Amino acid sequence: MxxxxxxxxxxxxxxxxxxxxxxxxxxxxxxxxxxxxxxxxxxxxxxxxxxxxxxxxxxxxxxxxxxxxxxxxxxxxxxxxxxxxxxxxDPPFNVRYRDDKSYPVLAVTLNEELPRLFVYRGPRRKGVRYFGPYSHAWAIRETLDLLLRVFPARTCSTGVLRRHQQLGRPCLLGYIDKCSAPCTGAVSADEHRRIVEAFCDFLAGRTDRLVRQLEQEMRAAAEELDFEKAARLRDDVGALRRALEKQAVVLGDGTDADVIAFAHDDLEIAVQVFHVRDGRVRGQRGWVNERVEDASEPEIVEEFLTQFYGEQRALAQAAPDPQAATAGAIPKLVLVPSMPPDPESMEHWLAEQRGSGVTVRVPQRGDKRALAETVQRNAAESLAQHKLKRAGDLTARSAALQELQEVLDLDSAPLRIECVDISHVQGTDVVGSLVVFEDGIPRKSDSRHFAIKEAAGDGRSDDVASIAEVTRRRFARHAADQSPSDAAQTSENGDDGGNGGAVPGIDPATGRPRRFAYPPNLYIVDGGAPQVNAAATVLDELGVTDVAVIGLAKRLEEVWLPDDPYPAILSRGSDALFLLQRVRDEAHRFAIAFHRSKRSRRMTASALDAIPGLGNARKTALVTRFGSVARLRAASVEEITGVPGIGGTIARAVHEALNAENPAQDSPRAAPVE
Structure with a gap:
């Protein structure tokens, strides 16, 4: 190094x-x-x-x-x-915004005498026109199946084409009118190419002209009493309209735009891009990359636009008409969640790539803002699904536990992990949470809340003392659950059911293990060296020697060990760090949820304390029914009376007391102060 x-x-x-x-x-x-x-x-x-x-x-x-x-x-x-x-x-430490999978596209081989339509994945080739990308190959095949009755172009491979040229008869698609059968000479090569070009025009967005043309031909055929042709054209128009319906209009002004959104955490970043052409979503792609630096969102936007549209331009150069392909790949409008640090330079660079002006902006209202929010939800869902898939992978969980054993020098893999987190607001309503993971999976039935008593007594925040208190109370419960005194008493009374005496850690009433009877293999605290040392000191005082203690600091995701001046650094992409973060985040979520509920109950109760005739039971009933002071204040006397145990007199007293605190709320103009 x-x-x-x-x-x-x-x-x-x-x-x-x-x-x-x-x-x-x-x-x-x-x-x-x-x-x-x-x-x-x-x-x-x-x-x-x-x-x-x-x-x-x-x-x-x-x-x-x-x-x-x-x-x-x-x-x-x-x-x-x-x-x-x-x-x-290709530097290894740069984030490369590449797809995590190969997206399918619809390819049209215009470089062949008889062009072919087919689903394709892979690098772009010269002389081939591509439409997409699509999320799934079945979406291409479904659309292609609808359009082949209107544009009966060749979809077979070269081998099948040559075989039927030798046989002199078409394949099944030719018999059912989903191929014009150029292999048998039913149409000339020039006629088949015109069919393919019309197909390309339709997918490129020039749909209205084609639909109007077919409708005119249908009406002309009907006037000439050629009802069979008119019916066929009617069905063709219906097939085109069904294909258009599959691409719903998302921007009413027919805009060409790319809508980009990001979702990220400390380790990874998910990207979603919707390609909108003529107001319709023509393609979608998304992927998840490892996050390298703690960059701001504007910096992420700049880095992504540079790489993504640079690649798009490079791919477009292989098209038969590079200029038109580049203009199609890089739209006039790019919608992003945040503006890059130097938007003018970025727009100038994108304009050079496209060959004409490009606007980069953040949507503020209307259809574009609604679509941007949809793309953002897709990005967040993509990141969540990625993490869920990784967390649910048995192999990954096993590798994470094995890696933790090696990095922390444990005697065995930490099959039971517990994590503690503290939550408060400026030292008030201090609470702690304890979550349990077994075999890398949350065991929610064993999770516990702690209302901090000692550390919060002076009204100030002290995370170190709070961690020590939670650790002391948790392992004191462990010692109590391990004690055989209750079971011994049961045995003396002759109620042990023939088990032969006391069994430490087993509840004699249920015969099941007590929830705190098992110590964790690994005990995690949310914090750095001070928090870790505080927890380790408590364990030493209680004589607990078989539990490993570590701390996970959020700023740099460092792993701290007791009495160690330097933290351990795990690889950013390691399964072990991913598991530790997941445990820590679950403890954090659990602590915040309890803190919010406790603060809400305290605020509600304090507002009701001054109301005469309202005891603890009635306050509890009101809090349970309405959930907050704001909802209770907005309720009518009749609604308050509907709460069990609340009569009309108490209901009127509650309503008058709460609304007297905020007279301006009931009247658009408050009374003047005299």
């Missing part, structure tokens, strides 16, 4: 101009490529305090042995050079 100070540039040698920089390792391999408006400020941030860097960034600067830079004239040039270098060197 290299010391960054050994290759740090001398002070004053780094220019303050915009540019692009590269970190290299000892073999000369490019590890990371970045750009900056001010090279000196950006590069100095890598060397000032490496302990403050993200773990992956810290790993990069300690792996590198040198840094170099290139000064450019403008931010636009920096964007282009950064993209070119990332594409050329």
């Amino acid at each position: 290299a010391d960054p100070s050994t290759y740090r540039p001398a002070p004053g040698t780094i220019p303050t101009d915009p540019g692009v920089y590269r970190f290299r390792d000892g073999t000369g391999r490019v590890l990371y490529v970045g750009k900056a408006k001010n090279l000196r400020n950006r590069l100095n941030s890598y060397f000032a305090d490496i302990t403050g860097l993200q773990p992956r960034t810290r790993n990069m600067v300690t792996t590198a042995t040198g840094v170099e830079w290139t000064v450019v004239g403008t931010e636009v040039e920096a964007l282009q050079l950064e993209y070119n270098w990332i594409k050329e060197f």
Whole structure:
């Protein structure tokens, strides 16, 4: 591991101009490529305090042995050079926004004498036109099946085409009028190409003209009493309309746009892109990438737009008409959740890629805002499904437990993990939560809440003391549940059911293990060294020696061990760190939920304390019925009277007391103060 100070540039040698920089390792391999408006400020941030860097960034600067830079004239040039270098060197520490799967597209082989329509995955080829991408291959086949009755183009492979050319008779699709059978000469190559070109025009969005043309031909056939042709054209128009219905209009003004959204946590980032053409969603794609740096959302947007549309332009160059393909791949409007740091430079760079103007903006209202919210929900769902799939993978869970055993030097894999978290608001309503995971899966029946007593007594926040209190109470319960005194008493009374005496840890009433009878293999606290040391001290006082204690600090996801001055750093993509984060996040969620409910009950009860004739039972009934003071204040006397135990006199007293606290709420104009 290299010391960054050994290759740090001398002070004053780094220019303050915009540019692009590269970190290299000892073999000369490019590890990371970045750009900056001010090279000196950006590069100095890598060397000032490496302990403050993200773990992956810290790993990069300690792996590198040198840094170099290139000064450019403008931010636009920096964007282009950064993209070119990332594409050329493929640096391992750069986030590459690539699909996590190959999306299917509808390919049209215009470079063949008899063009073919088929579902395709893979790299783009010259002379082939592509439509999509689509989420699923079945969506392409379903649409293609509808359109083949109107555009009976060839869909068979080259081998099938040659075989039927030799046989002189069409395949099944030719007999059912879903192929014009160019293999048998039923139509000429030029006629078949015109069919394929009409198909391409329809998928490219020129639909209204084609539908009107078919309707005119249908009416003309009916006037000529050719009802068979008119019926066939009527069915063709119906098939086209059904195909259009599958692509609902999301932007009423017929806009061409890409709508982009992100969802991310400390480790990963999910991207969703909806491709809208002529107001309809023509394609969708999404993927999940590992998050490298703690970048802001505007920086994420800039990085993604540079990589994504750079790749789109490169793919479009293989099309028969590169200029038209590029214009189709990069729309005039790009909707993003946040504007990039330098929107003018980004729009200028995108315009250079497209060949005409591009606007980048954040939707504020109307259909575009509604669509952006839909894309955002898809991104969040994609990230959640990704994590759920990973958490539900038995192999991944086993690997995580095994890795934890090795990293923490445990005697066995931590099959039972418990985690403690503290929640409060400026030292008030301090609560703790304890969640349990067994075999990497939450055991929610064993989760517990703790109302903090000792640490919250002085009205101030003290997470260290709160952690110590929860740990003491939890393992005191463990000692009590392990005690055989209750079972021994049961045995003396002759009620042991023939079990032969007391059984430690077993509830004699139910015959089941007590919930705190089993200690965890691994005890996690949410925090750093002070919290870990506090929990370890309590365990030492209680004589608990078979429980490993660690802390997970949120800022850098560091794993702290008791009395260790330096934390352990797990790989950002490791299954072990993912499991620890999942346990910690569940404890955090559980603590916040309890804290909110406790605060709500306290606020409600305090507002009702001053009402005469309202005891604890009636206050509890009101809180249970309405849930909050605001809802109770808005309720009528009749609604309050409907609560069991609340009569008309009490109901009127409650209504008058609560509304007297806020007279302006009942009247649009409050009475003047005299």
